[in-house]
Amino acid sequence: MAGNSFGTLYKVTTFGESHGEALGGIIDGCPPGIQLDFEAIEVDMARRKPGQSAIVTQRKEPDSIQFLSGIFEGKTTGTPIGFIIPNTNQKSDDYSHIKDNYRPSHADYVYDQKYGFRDYRGGGRSSARETASRVVAGAIAKQMLPEIKINAYVSSVGPIHLDTPYQELDFSKIESNPVRCPDEKSAAIMEEYIRDIRKQGDTVGGVVTCVIQNVPVGLGEPVFDKLHAELGKAMLSINAVKGFEYGSGFSGSEMKGSEHNDLYNPDGTTKTNLSGGIQGGISNGMDIYFRVAFKPVATIMQTQDSLDNKGNITPMTGKGRHDPCVVPRAVPIVEAMAAIVLADFYLINKTY
Numbered sequence: 001m002a003g004n005s006f007g008t009l010y011k012v013t014t015f016g017e018s019h020g021e022a023l024g025g026i027i028d029g030c031p032p033g034i035q036l037d038f039e040a041i042e043v044d045m046a047r048r049k050p051g052q053s054a055i056v057t058q059r060k061e062p063d064s065i066q067f068l069s070g071i072f073e074g075k076t077t078g079t080p081i082g083f084i085i086p087n088t089n090q091k092s093d094d095y096s097h098i099k100d101n102y103r104p105s106h107a108d109y110v111y112d113q114k115y116g117f118r119d120y121r122g123g124g125r126s127s128a129r130e131t132a133s134r135v136v137a138g139a140i141a142k143q144m145l146p147e148i149k150i151n152a153y154v155s156s157v158g159p160i161h162l163d164t165p166y167q168e169l170d171f172s173k174i175e176s177n178p179v180r181c182p183d184e185k186s187a188a189i190m191e192e193y194i195r196d197i198r199k200q201g202d203t204v205g206g207v208v209t210c211v212i213q214n215v216p217v218g219l220g221e222p223v224f225d226k227l228h229a230e231l232g233k234a235m236l237s238i239n240a241v242k243g244f245e246y247g248s249g250f251s252g253s254e255m256k257g258s259e260h261n262d263l264y265n266p267d268g269t270t271k272t273n274l275s276g277g278i279q280g281g282i283s284n285g286m287d288i289y290f291r292v293a294f295k296p297v298a299t300i301m302q303t304q305d306s307l308d309n310k311g312n313i314t315p316m317t318g319k320g321r322h323d324p325c326v327v328p329r330a331v332p333i334v335e336a337m338a339a340i341v342l343a344d345f346y347l348i349n350k351t352y
Helices: 038-048 092-098 108-115 128-144 171-176 184-199 227-236 249-254 327-349
Strands: 011-016 022-028 081-086 149-157 206-213 241-246 288-294 303-308 313-317
Touching: 011 128, 022 128, 038 128, 038 327, 081 128, 128 327, 149 171, 149 184, 149 327, 171 184, 206 327, 227 241, 227 288, 227 327, 241 249, 288 327
Parallel strands: none
Antiparallel strands: 011 022, 022 081, 149 206, 206 288, 241 288, 303 313
């Protein structure tokens, strides 16, 4: 299986399966001399880990990180940073019922057809547990660029939308509730909706909005490696993501040019920011903001028809520990992938 690395100069490679011995990764290209805040890394890991609230999967994993290389006396050495995250709470028997069956809307069928073999325990490599390694790499990337502020939050769950402009939100409230929505009223409604969905044995999707502030002018490499193109690729590589839009996004297609153009101020900033902080594929110094759409988790605690490896349609009921809504735990993953993209372009920009 190829495709396990992301980035050019700040390159992240992940490995491991949901129910294997450990997950892990290698970060190649991290500059030397960065004093790491290990507590900050653990905080981001705690935001992603399972079992953190009643509205997420109850798998209990401490997600403790063991750094193996690339760090000495708390500082990066410039050599590859290797790390592992041991799996300690596998319940592989929860997946014995899908050994010969393909779950609807999962990667089971395509993995089996492509490779002729699959790890059916939690989906193996296709499990969202792989994203734990991305959060480690993203947390370190954030510390490479301390002046850049990255804040993601849940802006919708199913039909419940937070339409308040991000400029009017208090990002310090994102972590004040299990949904990770900075609007307390909306968060309470979203949480109750997720609880109800769980009682039904069903799942629901949602949207994560991300805002990146204090980005310098000049990040991005046209024509094929535009900043928004790499951000889009990064977000679409996250499990369950079905859509990405930045700036005005799809709503911009309904506007006239006279309405959509961001007019300049004398200092090079713009009066509006429908461009989403990126023009011509290059950051322009304004806030970068984008939205990431997540589908409902495919495993539901209801009986549905599945396909077995003999070509028979058979009924299947979901088992195991699964999120009724993935978006609260996806918030740190979105931030991590954004940080990895920015760190990579930051290093590329230094080569000029």
